[in-house]
Amino acid sequence: xxxxxxxALRDVSLVVEKGEFVFLTGPSGAGKSTLLRxxxxxxLATEGSVKVxxxxxxxxxxxxxxxxxxxVGFVFQDFKLIPSKTVLDNVGIVPRVxxxxxxxxxxxxxxxxxxxxxxxxxxxYPLELSGGEQQRVAIARALVNEPALIxxxxxxxxxxxxxxxxxxxxxxxxNSRGTTVLVATHNRELMRHVGRRSITLDHGHLVETA
Amino acid sequence: xxxxxxTYCFQEALASLGRQRVSVxxxxxxxxxxxxxxxGFLLVAVNLDRAVSTWSAAAEFSVYLDDDVSPEQxxxxxxxxxxxxxxxxREYVSKADAVVRFKRDFPDLAAGLADMPNNPLPASIEVRLxxxxxxxxxxxxxxxxxxxxxxxxxxRFDRRWLERLGQIAAGVRWAGWILGAVLLIASxxxxxxxxxxxxxxxxxxxxxxxxxxxxxxxxxxxxxVEGILQGGAGALAALGAxxxxxALVSGRVLALLGPAxxxxxxxxxxxxxxxxxVLVGMAVGCAGGYLAARHVR
Numbered sequence: 218x219x220x221x222x223x224x225a226l227r228d229v230s231l232v233v234e235k236g237e238f239v240f241l242t243g244p245s246g247a248g249k250s251t252l253l254r255x256x257x258x259x260x261l262a263t264e265g266s267v268k269v270x271x272x273x274x275x276x277x278x279x280x281x282x283x284x285x286x287x288x289v290g291f292v293f294q295d296f297k298l299i300p301s302k303t304v305l306d307n308v309g310i311v312p313r314v315x316x317x318x319x320x321x322x323x324x325x326x327x328x329x330x331x332x333x334x335x336x337x338x339x340x341x342y343p344l345e346l347s348g349g350e351q352q353r354v355a356i357a358r359a360l361v362n363e364p365a366l367i368x369x370x371x372x373x374x375x376x377x378x379x380x381x382x383x384x385x386x387x388x389x390x391x392n393s394r395g396t397t398v399l400v401a402t403h404n405r406e407l408m409r410h411v412g413r414r415s416i417t418l419d420h421g422h423l424v425e426t427a
Numbered sequence: 428x429x430x431x432x433x434t435y436c437f438q439e440a441l442a443s444l445g446r447q448r449v450s451v452x453x454x455x456x457x458x459x460x461x462x463x464x465x466x467g468f469l470l471v472a473v474n475l476d477r478a479v480s481t482w483s484a485a486a487e488f489s490v491y492l493d494d495d496v497s498p499e500q501x502x503x504x505x506x507x508x509x510x511x512x513x514x515x516x517r518e519y520v521s522k523a524d525a526v527v528r529f530k531r532d533f534p535d536l537a538a539g540l541a542d543m544p545n546n547p548l549p550a551s552i553e554v555r556l557x558x559x560x561x562x563x564x565x566x567x568x569x570x571x572x573x574x575x576x577x578x579x580x581x582x583r584f585d586r587r588w589l590e591r592l593g594q595i596a597a598g599v600r601w602a603g604w605i606l607g608a609v610l611l612i613a614s615x616x617x618x619x620x621x622x623x624x625x626x627x628x629x630x631x632x633x634x635x636x637x638x639x640x641x642x643x644x645x646x647x648x649x650x651x652v653e654g655i656l657q658g659g660a661g662a663l664a665a666l667g668a669x670x671x672x673x674a675l676v677s678g679r680v681l682a683l684l685g686p687a688x689x690x691x692x693x694x695x696x697x698x699x700x701x702x703x704x705v706l707v708g709m710a711v712g713c714a715g716g717y718l719a720a721r722h723v724r
Contacts, residue, residue: 257638279643279724287640299632301442310435311639358639
């Protein structure tokens with residue numbers, strides 16, 4: 218709930234099973250991004266609880282919250298890449314600085330970049346990349362820690378239809394490897410193309426599950 | 428914490444310093460000015476201490492004798508002096524020797540002395556002290572004992588004004604610390620402001636790192652290191668400026684003081700104090716950096 222009695226989400230109760238691919242849809246302001254922010258623990262629910270893998274996110278200490286975030290992949294509509302860092306650093310800087318400099322970690326980063334067709338762009342800076350490439354870097358960053366859960370907030374919002382389809386196919390591939398994927402979008406054509414469960418929100422209420 | 432962590436913090440701090448050179452320069456100059464004041468006071472205090480120490484080593488009692496002192500009284504006085512552990516050596520200066528010394532030290536006044544019908548200068552015993560055994564309390568007591576000895580007209584004790592000089596040195600040192608502390612607090616706030624500007628400049632980056640799960644320490648670390656680097660640079664600048672000022676004025680100060688001051692005991696801040704100035708600068712920077720870093724939550 219925001220101040221003065223305004224609810225961003227109200228009476229929303231839903232369960233996403235492990236390994237599921239779920240679309241969150243609804244008009245702008247429906248509460249899709251708020252739900253994802255709650256799942257990333259960017260915000261805390263004023264009422265009710267948000268549990269991921271049985272852990273109540275509100276009960277995490279700041280240190281545990283950061284540790285939790287490292288275990289969740291997040292993809293933003295505006296990519297949120299660090300412009301002063303190369304593709305390689307954008308993808309792997311946090312684990313590397315935290316000491317994960319093992320050959321295994323480097324191999325994993327390279328594998329992810331190669332899988333997403335970015336291995337030849339490792340040393341490029343985000344502003345030297347196209348929009349599609351930037352979003353693929355963002356997805357690589359979300360994948361590099363092999364998260365069990367990936368959250369994507371309008372990941373194709375800034376991309377043309379062909380690139381959007383390409384990115385959505387990537388998410389489908391990721392999901393086929395066992396990763397739970399939650400994608401917020403209002404692109405119904407893409408949802409039809411992927412053909413998975415969708416949850417519709419409107420004015421903060423869950424209105425439909427299909 | 429790992430070596431990668433420190434390397435990352437250091438590299439990010441250097442990059443940030445490079446991005447905002449002008450404000451960093453102002454911050455470094457502010458810290459430098461504060462530490463220059465503190466260092467200047469310390470330099471004066473250190474040299475006063477050295478002077479006190481040098482003069483203390485050469486300190487002496489001058490025991491002036493009554494004109495009518497008897498040979499027995501002189502023997503008793505000599506026995507008293509020779510038995511005291513603080514006395515390193517002694518020399519008897521007769522009334523005639525006193526005149527010779529007076530004419531040598533004050534030639535302009537010698538004519539006036541010659542006009543006097545009788546020699547007004549007293550005979551004395553100059554007692555050189557052993558600095559290792561000549562603590563203030565012992566000497567005060569010894570001076571009182573001498574004053575009460577028969578045949579003694581007066582006792583002049585160098586230590587008293589040396590102690591006053593020592594107190595002045597301590598006062599100068601404290602004044603430096605107090606004034607320095609006030610300026611250093613201002614420096615902490617300046618560093619905090621500059622580092623906060625740096626934080627605003629890379630706010631997006633910090634937010635992204637936070638969403639990627641970077642620990643708070645990793646986000647705050649570069650800001651604290653940035654402050655430490657600014658503080659260290661300010662301290663080095665202050666020491667450089669202080670040394671330049673010392674090199675410029677030391678010759679003139681020594682010429683002004685003349686033979687009263689031993690040039691060999693005059694010098695720049697010792698390495699220990701110079702290191703302390705640098706450490707204080709880095710601590711100031713660290714405090715400023717931390718104040719700014721607390722805004723990352």
